[in-house]
Amino acid sequence: MNEQTTGSHAHAKADERGRPGIGDYYSATQLRTDRWSALRDVAEELALHGTAGRKGQKMLAEADKLFAALAPIERYWAFPGATAFDYMGRLLEHRKIPDFTHAVRRAARALISGAYRRRSVMLTAEEAENEDFEDEVALSPDARSLGRPYFEVLIVDDLNEHQERWLRQSLLRARRPEDAFIYEPVVVPSLEDALIGILFNHNLQAVVVRPGLTLKSQNGVEILNKHLQDASEDEDVDAISPDEYGPETCRLVHKIRPELDTYLVTDRSAETIATLDLGGCRRVFYNQEDFLELHLNILRGVNSRFKTPFFTALKEYSKQPTGVFHAMPISRGKSITRSHWIQDMGAFYGPNIFLAETSATSGGLDSLLEPRGPIKKAQESAARAFGSKQTFFATNGTSTCNKIVVQALIRPGDIVLVDRDCHKSHHYGMVLAGASVVYMDSYPLHEHSMYGAVPTREIKHKLLELRAAGKLDRVRMILLTNCTFDGLIYNVERVMEECLAIKKDLVFLWDEAWFAFARFHPAFRQRTAxxxxxxxxxxxxxxxRTRLWDQQQEALKDAEDEDWLNTRLVAPPDARVRVYATQSTHKTLTSLRQGSMIHVHDQDFKGETEQAFHEAYMTHTSTSPNYQIIASLDVGRRQVELEGYEFVQRQIDSAMSLRKAIGTHPLLSKYFRVLTLADMIPAEYRESGVEAFYDARRGWTDTWDYWSSDEFVLDPSKVTLAVGGTGWDGDTFKTQILMDKHGIQINKTSRNSVLFMTNIGTTRSSIAYLIEVLVSIAKDLDDLLDDASKMERRSFEYRVKSLIEHVPPLPDFSRFHSAFRNGSTPEGDMRSAFFLAYDEDNCDYVDLDDALLARLKAGEELVSSSFIIPYPPGFPILVPGQVISPEILTFMRALDVSEIHGYRPDLGLRVFTPEALKEAAGAASGG
Known part of the structure; x- marks a missing residue:
């Protein structure tokens, strides 16, 4: 990001009525919504009080200003549309206030409620009187589902008014009553307007590029031009020649939003077009005005994403009369409807969930373990949506997905480089697979009691250390978390390329449990696996790339490892791209709990891994998977392909609104602080120098170009709030204040912070409620301190100081004990340590007291026999076979969390006896 763009809107002031100025908005969509609401309010006041007098003239001037602000924005939307908008403009110009108020009121209400998506909204009073419709708010979900889904089509062509009217009428005549969907066209003249449109208008599902388009946009709205800057990053749009405008528009649309269908109308020869990169263009029309064919293709393209093979099959199955003679009494709901005691369950869930219950072995539907029908098609649709080569559904969470991938790829003795702070399922997966584990340390954030992510230099250092020891041939996989619970995101392509430069056949497993939504936003997408x-x-x-690699090999021919560490490495042209990602669909997208996916992009999957993967999948997947979870995965995929961009953008907007509200509220800023990029990512990993998404003095950092350069970026949808200033630790603030008093649920805390995660279901109302709650908490603290005695104040200040200043340092991974290592390199045999602890005679317990700390500082070696996992942070600080360092013990003693899995306060810390370690060392050496 260019630092000069930071705060480009920072000093835009609110208007006299206290409404935010343009610079206060992070999102053009929020700006549009609020401008319509403001215009409606002004119109209502004009209708009520009239235009006479000083106040009336002032209100008229405000209406003119708001209307003029909306004019350049509305050209990118089909509703209310240019004709209707011009009509409202004439009413305002001629001061026909009652008619103007009526039209604005109906337009604003239709936009807010989404009514325009289901019916034509009449703006004149005469038309409205003849309307026969129910109020949108009063419609039931069932009634809404009966309507045809609505979308908009962007047509890129520089047309005059007459030509545009003819084009719209031609498409209107192509409509048929049997069409499954309804759409409206949006016409823009230029390539740049097309790029703005696909990022601004979330209703778009298709783009039609026609021969008459121009290059440059004439809009002058700064917040819209932000979209253009984001879209054209790394692209020299000005260098495009006129004969390439159409093909380049298709290519750029596909690059920015690959889920959209593009169609090219051209007068160039087929031979010429065949040599060009058209992105994902679905069809080329050669200089013909066959609007019915275009119309049918548009509907067919949207329908290919709308189809839900398994969910549709499940619905059809539920309608069939069936006699149940297999092992599921609940199937068809029979065991419930015949019951006298569990009727409340049937009433709560309704009949459909039981009608859809069956067994894969009964032949009713496809099998998850051997999919050949609708599940197979659903997984293929998911692979298309998420950009993978293969996608596999899982109904028991990403914990199981992680174990499947590890078991499929790792053989006993293979070395795996693992992010020490990753989810516990990976650590257990290493035990099951018999991997030799090399733990890598993330950079610590001591003052916030959390870890960051593993620097690329640390990963390269471990690889080079193993290369020097002659063990590089045993290194099989690198396992990292992207994005972390706290929102830290890797530069995924850079990490993989630099590692492949050291070993060209490495396999990468990216745990993207919290990152399933990322595919559907242009900036996030580039950082997905x-x-x-x-x-x-x-x-x-x-x-x-071949030339660059040859040059670098020559330069590094006799280089020391330090030179390799300091060089941005280039992967060899024959490197194998072998990448797996596991995603918790249920965590960040629409799916029932435990619905997850495994995405695969492995060049050697077919030839090397497929059979092993199938066996691992069979090992960990139930033979009785929950069909409702599979159906929800299918429907969740449909949703993100058709409206994922809209929902993710709103999710980001919500988080940005929360940041701004906390950062600018004088009372909130007394006790709370949102952690910034600079707080979460040290400067050496932020090449761009960007420090915050929002700064009260400079405004928004509102471009995304630093996402392609910085080693780490921060997921803006996750907001980490420092709460040490309240005197409560993170766990207390979470449970006793947010949850018990205000009904706000969160997952992640640290000693002095809590994490608020927005998601695709977050609304502006929920953000407003959270801000209201935080203000209430701050006011209560103000009142408490105002009434406090001198000693009570001193006690409060001490608690704050202990949470903010006296924070225990985070310990690094110590090492595996020599009994579980082979040589001087750091890999450890965690499996043998894990199973050694099964014999109670091999273990003892020690108290976490001063005497134990003194023993460790004196050099005594104590070795953990268990996983020790405090919640929070939720990852192991000790694993079987790991030497307990004084730093780890100090950290454990300072923990004030409610849970430490693997630790028994009544007995102490479980460790191996000296005799067990001696026996293990002898077994490892062959003695």
Whole structure:
């Protein structure tokens, strides 16, 4: 990001009525919604009080200003549309206030409620009187589902008014009563307007590029031009020649929003078009005005994403009369409807969930373990949506997905480089697979009691250390968490390329449990495992990459490891791209609990891994999977392909609104602080120098170009709030204040912070409620301190100081004991340590007291026999076979969390006896 763009709107002031100025908005969509609401309010006042007098004239001037502010924005939307908007403009110009108020009121209400998506909204009073419809708010969900889904089509062509009217009428005539969907066209003249449109208008599902388009946009709205800056990053749009405008528009649309269908109308020869990169263009029309064919293709393209093979099959199955003679009494709801005691369950869930219950072995539906029908098609649709080569559904969470991938790829003795702070399922997966584990340390954030992510330099250092020891051939996999619970995101392509430069056949497992939504936003997408795998694979095939690799090999021919560490490494052209990602669909997208996916982009999957993967999948997947979870995965995929961009953008907008509210509220800022990029990511990992999404003095940092350069970025949808200033630790603030008093649920805390995660279901109302709650808490603290005695104040200040200043340092991974290591390199045999502890005679317990700390500082070696996992942070601080360092013991003694899994306060810390370690060392050495 260019630092000069930071705060470009920072000093835009609110208007006289206290409404935010343009610079207060992070999102153009929020700006549009609020401008319509403001225009409606002004129109209502004009209708009520009239235009006479000083106040009336002032209100008229405000209406003119708001209307003028909306004019350049509305060209990118089909509703209310240019004709209706011009009509309202004439009413305002001629001061026909009652008619103007009526039209604005109906337009604003239709926009807020979404009514325009289901019916034509009449804006004149005469038309409205003849309307026959129910109020949108009063419609039931069932009634809403009966309507045809609505979307908009962007047509890119520089047309005059007469030509545009003819084009719209031609598409209107192509409509048929049997069409499954309804759409309206949006016409823009230029390539740049097309790029703004696809990022601003979330209703768009298709783009039609026609021969008459121009290059440059004439809009002058700064918040819209932000979209253009984001879209054209890394692209020299000005260098495009006129004969390439159409093909380049298709390519850029596909690059920015690959889920959209594009269609090219051209007068160029087929031979010429065949040589060009058209992105994902679904069809080329050669200089013909066959509007019915275009119309049918548009509907067919949307329908391909709308289809839900398994959910549709499940609905059809539930309608069939069936006699149940297999092992599921609940199937068809029979065991419930015949019961005298569990009727409340049937009433609560309704009949459909039981009608859809069956067994895979009964032949009613497809099998998850051997999919050949609708489940197979649903997984293929998911692979298309998420950009993978293969996608597999899981009905028992990402914990199981992680174990499946590890078991499929790792053989006993293989070395795996693991993020020490990753989810506990990975650590247990290492035990099951018999991996030799090398733990890598993330950079610590001591003052916030949390870890960051593993620097690329640390990963390269471990690889080079193993290379020097002659063990590089045993290194099989690198396992990292992207994005972390706290929102830290890797530069995925850079990490993989630099590691492949050291060992060209490495396998990468990216745990993206909290990152399933990322595919559906242009900035996030480039940092996902599947997108980075595709990009890296294309890059490795380029002649330029071969040249760069040859040059670097020459430069590093006799280089020391330190030189390798200090060099941005280039992967060899023959490197194998082998990438897996596990995602908790249920955590960040629409799915029932435990619905997860495994995405695969592995060049060697078919030839090397497929059979082993199938066996691992069979090992960990139930033979009785929950069909409702599978159906929800299918429907969740449909949703994100059709409206994922809209929902993710709203999710980001919500988080940004929360940041701004806390950062600018004088009372909130006394006790709370949102942690910034600079707080979460040290400067050496932020090449751009960007420090915060929002700063009260400078405003928004509102471009995304630093996402392509910085080693780590922060997920803006996650808001970490420092609460040490309240005197409550994070766990107390979470349970006793937020949850018990105000009904606000969160997951993640640290000693002095809590994490608020927005998601695709977060609304502006929920953000407003959270802000209201935080203000209430701050007011209560103010009142408490105002009434406090001198000693009570001193006690409060001490608690705050202990949470903010006296924070125990976070310990690094110590090492595996020599009994579980082979040589001087750091990999450890955690499996043998894990099973050694099964014999109670091999273990003892020690108290976490001063005497134990003194023993450790004196050099005594004590070795953990268990996983020790405090919640929070939720990852092991000790694993079986790990030496307990004084730093780890100090950290454990300072923990004030409610749970420490693996630790028994009544007995102490479980460790191996000296005799057990001696026996294990003898077994490892062959003695």
């Amino acid at each position: 599947m997108s980075a795998a595709g990009s890296l694979r294309r890059a490795l095939r380029s002649p330029e």
